[in-house]
Structures are given as structure tokens and as C-alpha cells.
Amino acid sequence: MRAGSTCACEDGWGGINCNVCQTDKACDALMPDKTGGVCYQNGEVVKENYQMCDVTNRKIVDVLDPRKPQVTFTCNAEEATCDFQFWVDQQESFYCSLHNCTSSATHDIKQNSTEYECKNIACKCIPDRMLCGENGSVDITDFLDESIRGPASYNCIEKDNGINECRFEEPAMNELIKTMFGDASIFINCRSGECMYETEVPGFERPVKKINTPLIAGVIAGCSIFVVLVILLVWYLSRRQFRYGPINLDDSDDESSKLMTDHKPASLYWENVSYHMNGKQILTGVQGVAQPGEIMAILGASGAGKTSFLDILARKNKRGTVAGDFYVNGEKVNDTVYKNVVGFVDQEDTMLSTLTVHETIMTSALLRLPRDMGRAAKEQRVHEVEKQLGILAIKDSLIGSEEGKGRGISGGEKRRVGIACELVTSPSILFLDEPTSGLDAFNAFNVIECLVTLAKTYKRTVIFTIHQPRSNIVALFDRLLLLAKGKVVYSGEFSQCQDYFDHIGYSCPPGFNIADYLVDLTMHVEVPHTPTEEELPGLNGSGSASVGPSSTRAVKSIASISGGSIEEGLVGSPGDSLRPKGKRRDSVKTKQDRELYTRKKSGHETPGSQPDDTPLDTNVTNSQQWVRLQRQHGQVPQQILDDPDNLLPSASSDLDALVSAYSQSEIAKGVHDDTNTAKRNAEAANGSANGSAVGDGNHYTGAMGRGYARVGYPRQFLILSQRTWRNLYRNPMLMLTHYAIAILLAVLSGFLFYGLTDDIPGFQNRLGLFFFVLALFGFSTLSSLTVFASERLLFVRERANGYYSPITYFAAKVIFDIVPLRIIPPIIMGSIIYPMTGLVPDAEHFFKFILVLILFNLAAAGICLFIGIVCKDSGVANLIGSLVMLFSLLFAGLLLNHNAIPKSALWLQTLSIFHYGFEALIVNEVTFLTLTDHKYGLDITVPGASILSSFGFDTQALWPDVVSLAVFAASFIVLAYIAMHVLLVEKR
Secondary structure (H helix, E strand, O other), X not given: OEEOOEEOOOOOEEOOOOOEEOOHHHHHOOOOOOOOEEEEOOOOOOOEEEEEEEEOOHHHHHHHOOXXXXXXXXXXXXXXXXXXXXXXXXXXXXXXXXXXXXXXXXXXXXXXXXXEEEEEEEEEEOOOEOOEEOOOOOEOHHHHHHOOOOOEXXXXXXXXXXXXXXXXXXXXXXXXXXXXXXXXXXXXXXXXXXXXXXXXXXXXXXXXXXXXXXXXXXXXXXXXXXXXXXXXXXXXXXXXXXXXXXXXXXXXXXXXXXXXXOOOOOOEEEEEEEEEEOOEEEEEXXXXXXXXXXXXXXXXXXXXXXXXXXXXXXXXXXXXXXXXXXXXXXXOOOHHHXXXXXXXXXXXXXXXXXXXXXXXXXXXXXXXXXXXXXXXXXXXXXXXXXXXXXXXXXXXXXXXXXXXXXXXXXXHHHHHHHHHHHHOOOOOEEEEEOOOOOOOHHHHHHHHHHHHHHHHHHOOEEEEEOOOOOHHHHOOOOEEEEXXXXXXXXXXXXXHHXXXXXXXXXXXXXXXXXXXXXXXXXXXXXXXXXXXXXXXXXXXXXXXXXXXXXXXOOOOOOHHHOHHHHHHHHHOOOOOOOOOOXXXXXXXXXXXXXXXXXXXXXXXXXXXXXXXXXXXXHHHHHHHHHHHHHHHHOOOOXXXXXXXXXOOOOOOEHHHHHHHHHHOOHHHHHHHHHHHHHHHHHHHHHOOOOOOOOOOHHHHHHHHOOOOXXXXXXXXXXXXXXXXXXXXXXXXXXHHHHHHHHHHHHHHHHHHOOXXXXXXXXXXXXXXXXXXXXXXXXXXXHHHHHOOOOOHHHHHHHHHOOOOOHHHHHHHHHHHHHHHHHHHHHHHHHHHHHHHHOOOOOHHHHHHHHHHHHHHHHHHHHHHHHHHHHOOOHHXXXXXXXXXXXXXXXXXXXXXXXXXXXXXXXXXXXXXXXXXXHHHHHHHHHOOOXXXXXXXOEEEEEEHHHHHHHOOOOXXXXXXXXXXXXXXXXXXXXXXXXXXXXXXXXXX
């Protein structure tokens, strides 16, 4: 503003009228958003240009000295007009209005110049001013009014320090200047200034974002070649690993035979074993002995408790409560030592379908045989077992599965492979649950024969449950444990079994398989029974004979109750009916069952009884009297106690009679005596500590023999990694699908978001791109739910059988899930998307981008891994995994603005991996970008950081977000291991 005779201008402004800008900052106040202003000083008019000039004509300066002559020159581009004002000592003397003006600018290496050409000009004097009538000065008023008509020109050449050397020319004025001052025109030095938005500066062009097409093509081709190479590698390895060829063994290596012979035989004793679960009694008072060099078969009908008892003997974790005493060589042994020298073969086969037979057995050998045993010896041991079990010919065949691409080996062959995995370690005690199930008669016999050879040749103790064995298999039994509803019907040497049951009145008919007979017998005697008057002869005054539970009628042979003699032998003649007259006739099966499974009078002295000399009629009379008196007085008369076999008719069922008979037999007493003898011998050898579960390691070693060190953690990890890798490349569809989808969706995304622009729509597209990529990886990691699901039962069984430590299995599984499925796909996808979409083109931003994708993928995979382990049901796991991802997606920052989240719910955002990943990606990309937006008729530039702030993103949060993703990934992987270690424990 003018202060007195001069103008005092604000900072950044100059000129007589204070309208010539000097700095960019001075122009910000004139911009719509108060930012982005530029003071353009090149002299070229863009909208409205202002120039302040000093007259440099020497004669004019001398004439006017000491007063300073100056000129202001202003042009308006839209109106095509200019104004020329002549000032003396900051007072305007005259002015000229120029019309129909055009301007041009020339920019070259040597100099920059501007030219103004105006067709019309009109000048006026300011009365009584210098040169216009002031006392003592020249008056050029008439000259200006009459002579100045144009055209006029104003030309400048840019010099140093922002000074432009200019000249103003008009024909009449040039003549005047020449006549009076001797110069050709008015010479002036000018400073120009025009405020404008930065995008309006002449020559301003936004950098054109160049997309490197050759690079894109190369990256896509490279990723495709990588996938092809993976396919070829998978094909080569799968072909190569199937051909093992002959096994070359060193004849001097006797480690395998040493394993079989260098051990202490283990005798197993148990007494008063009971088991109940959920208030139901499963086993009651079970006792028995299993000796080395013998095989014991556990027989019984379905539901008799065979498998439960076998689990208890093998020290498996049971859900119910177990009671009883167990001894090994007369000593109590803790579970850890015990499990190291026993093997257990489950009824259900659980093996990896992608491994061959040899690889499956060899894995068991490598993990469980002694650490100092050479690989050649382990190979030899595997070869021997394969030969013994008759699976040598299929050793290179895949296990296979019904769901897989190939069916693989048969069910019977799988059974033998499962047995081989335990036999390969040559355990001191071997337990097998239904080892012959699924096998034909020939192979079933071979399996049992192999077990017999193992037991007798190497003094092993073999115990197994079996269902309906053939007679040639039964002949191989050394001991038998017969169960019925969890109670012992017989436990002892098999050679005494048939005589024992003959003695107590249950004779196996000629031609019957005694094992089938005994199992059927336990099923028939389980039904509670009390004789009725109709079932006993003479109770109704009837003289007809009837066959009841206590009948001593001789059992007919198989020939007499089969074929054409059934009617004749069972139904009888009209005068000799087998049931009371007037009653409905029984079926053939009922008659046969009655004949076979009704207790008969013994013809020999039974263990614990007197010789049988009671006639048939007396027995029948006793039974009749017992029924009558029981109903009258509620008690059993003394004469009924004279039963020749000590089987009291007061028992609630024939099963109780059988159990009572065994418990009072000499065989049961012998088992008890054997147990006590073993305990006394152990006490004599080891001292009074015997029988206690607490002792030092040497005490346990004395009972079980010397143990051996198994392979350490690093070796376990290597073996399991090899197995996991084989499983991965032989079933490569998941891995190849991840790679193929990564390439296809990367190309599709690159096409849809090709060449992102640095404007508001480009910013929106960046948000959409990053959101889509994270959603893709987040939901693709749901495949981690099945990492352990398919092998859950396998892990539980192998862990229970002591194959390895859980940490080594977990590490192998996680590494071979993380590297091929969680690290490589983000690298492939990011490498294609980044150049195609035109994200910030420098290496630093690119590697940050890839790092965030990888860490996000690992965090999402860790969460799904944890859910997959905790949730046993795959449907529930998928539902929870999807909901967790959707919840996390909600707080990413796109669907819900950070600043709009209620404060009470703001903490939920810290649980969202999508928030950390999304914020890190967008901050990495946009923070240092300058975006444009067309507003107020201008292309306004907007700093990327400003837009990020308006969306609620923290521009300084890149590395904190990266750390948070890493913490999430590590935390959930650790939680997944803890869940696996705690939850995936065998409970039978």
C-alpha cells in the first residue's frame, strides 16, 4: 500500500502498485486451497501479467534526474489488452491502452524471449504531471492524443537475476524519442510477476508414466517357466522315487540280527483289571499272563471289551478310569520306559497314500530304530520284514486311497504294511488289534505265522485281538483270553481250553472250530435266564421231556443237526416232542442253539469239583425242586448246592456261572500263582522297591532290558521333511493351483489396473487393487485348515507309538506349507502386478511391497493353521476361518474409515491383519506421491499424505504395521503348535 509518496508492499510483493509477485509463497494466498501457488517471472502472460520496469535511456534519465523514470506494463491474456504506464518518481505521467494484442515466447538454449504485438494503441497524459504540463517540463499531451495510433510492440530478452531487457516501440513515439533523446525507442529493464497454480505454468507437463512392457513380458514369462519347471521336477521326482531296485547289503553287518537277539524277554502279568467310563463298567476283574515266546489271542464277541483291554495293556490313554495291577517280569514299570519297548498295530490303517510301501516302512525304521544303527542295517531289517509278511513284491507300489488318483494296494496289503511298521522295530511286546481283518484266509494265516515266528525265534511277547479265526490260525495260539461283557470266561494256556470247557459242561461239538464255538457261547450265555415250569419236565405233571438251560441231554454231532437230519433229530416224532405240547414250535436255529449252548452234565472231574456220579434223573429232580421252593420260600434248598460242577443255579445268568467257574478253577489259580512267583523273584532281585511305580531308571531298565537311543531332533526333522516333501510333490495339485492362480489373477489384475494414474481415480484404483490382493491371499490361506486335518489321525497314532517328537513333525509340516504355498505365490503375483499397474518404480518400494504381501500371507496362514488344529470338524473350521477373515476385512480401512469407528470398538482394529497389511501397502505407495484433482477449473495437486490422512491412515505406520504382521504370524504359529501338542493326544 502507498505510505505517503511511496508504496510499502507486503513481503513477497513489489512494484509501484504492489502487484508484482516476488515469491511462490506470496501467491499461495490467492490459490483456492491456499497452496500450490507459483510466481511466474518469465514475462510471458498466462492470465494477467504484471511487470515493473526501470527506464534505461541515458538522456531521459539525465533530463529527469534526480527523479527516477519507471514503467509498469500489464497484460490480460483473455481480453487481449495491455496497459503501459510511465512514472516519474512513482507518479504516473501518462499511460497507453493497447488492444488486439498477441504474445509469444521463444525458449532456446541461448536465451528466452517474449514478444507482444498490439494493433491499436491510445495514450493519454495525466494533467500537470511531468511531461504533461507540469511547470518547467515538456508537455506532450497533444502529441499523445493526435500522433500515437500504433501498432505497438513490447519485446524482452531474459538476462541474469530475473532481469528482462525490454524495449517499447511505436512508430510515432520512436520518432519522438529519437528526435528529443537520440535513442531508437524506450529501453527498460523489467521484473515480471504473475501468480498462478503450479499446473498453469507454461511448459508444465506432468511426467508421463511409462510402463515397461518388455519387463512385464519377461516377468510373466519367467513366472510361467518357473511353474513349468516345478511341474517337470514333480514329474521327474515322482518317476524316480518309485524305482528302488535291489537293496545291497553288507554281509559283515550284523546290526540287524543284533537288534533281534540283544534284548531281555518280557513277561506281562495283570490282575484285577477293571475299566469304567461314563458310569458304565466295561471291564471287571480281568487277569492273565503273557509269556515271551508265546502268542496270546484275545477272543470275544463284539462289545466284549477286547479292544479296550488291549489298549489298557498297551498303556494307551483312555477316556475312562483304569484300575488293576500290571507287571513286567514281576515289576511295575512306568509308562515312558514301557512304551519304548512295545509296539501297537491299530485295526484301522493310517498311512500316507502318496508314499510307497517301502518308504512307509522305512520311515518307521529310520525314526524308531537305534540311532547308532547304520542305514544299511535298517534297510536290511525292512527287507526282512517285507519278505516275512509277503509284501516284498509290492514294495514300490503306492499305498493309495479311494479318493486319490490311484487306488493303490489292497486293504489286506495295507494291513500287512501297518504290521510291518511295528515289526520292523522288533518290540519286546507287540500288541495288535484285529491283525487279520481285511485279509483273506491265506494271508491271514501268513500274518499270524509271522507273529509266531517272531515270538518263538526271538522270544517276543505277542498279544492280539482276533475275530472269527480259522482253525489253522487257532492251532497257532499259545494262550487264550476269552471275554464276555468285560468279564473273564477263560484266561490261560490254549492247550487246556477245550478240556476245561468239556469239564464245565460246554463241549465243543465235533467238527466245530472251537474259537467260533466259544465266541458264540459267550453271546448266548449273556442273556439272563431263570428256568420256568414249562421248561423243566414234570413241573406241570407232564411227562414230556424238555430241553432247558440245565438239561443234560447229550449234544448231537454236526452230522445229526445238519442236512436232512434236522427235522428228525431236532423236531423229533409226535410222541417225543422237544417242547411242551400245545406251544408254538421253535425255529431250527433256536433248537440248534439250545442243543449247542445249553450246559450239560460233565462226564469228568472238573477243576475244583468232585467226581460226577449223580444220575440224570437226580439232576432233573434237583432242578424241579429248586424252582418250586424258590417260588415258595425265596431260598435255594441245600440239595441244589450239590451241583457236580459247583455252578450255582442262583446265578443271574449262565455268563455269571461261566465267570464263577473260571474264577474257582485250577487254571485261574495257576495264573495267580505265576504272577505272585514273578513278583517274588523280582523283589528278590531288585529289593523292596518292586511293585512301586517310583524308582530310578536302572530299576526300570532291569525290568525291560537295556533301551537304546533313538534319532535326535535334527535327524527326525530331516526324515519327516523328506516324507512331507514326497507327499507334496506326489500330490502337487494344491501347490500348482496356488501358482497357476497367482499368475492368472496377477495378469488379470494387471490388465484391469494397468498404468495407474496419479490422480484421485488412480488413488481409488490403488485402494481397490490392494484390497483385492489381500482378500485373495487371505481367503486362499483357508487351505491351511487342511494342513493337519488330513493327517490328524496319522499324527495322533504315530505320536502315541513314539515315532517322533511333536515339534519336529510340526516344523516339517509348517515349513513345507509356508515356503511353497505362502511365500512363493506372493512373490509371483507381486512381481507381475507391480510393473503392470505402474506402482512406484523403484526397488525399495517394490521389496517393501513384496515383504508386506509375504508377512500378511504368513499371518493369515498361521490363523487358519491354528483354527484347523483346534476344530476337528472341517465344516466348522471352514466356517470359523471364513468369519475371522471377514471380520478382519471389515477393519482393513476401506469399508470402514478409521476415524468413523466408535472409540469403544477401536481396539477391534488392532486384531485385524487386513488393517496392518492394507495400511502398509497404501502408505508405501502413496505417501510421497503428488496426486491431481480438477477443481475450481484448475488441475489441483494434492499431496498423497494429505489424502491418506483423510482416509484415516497413518503415514508413519509402515514399519509398525510390518512388525505387527510378523508378530501375528509368529504368535499364531506358536499357538498352533501349542494346540497341536495339547489337543492332538490319543484318547481311546
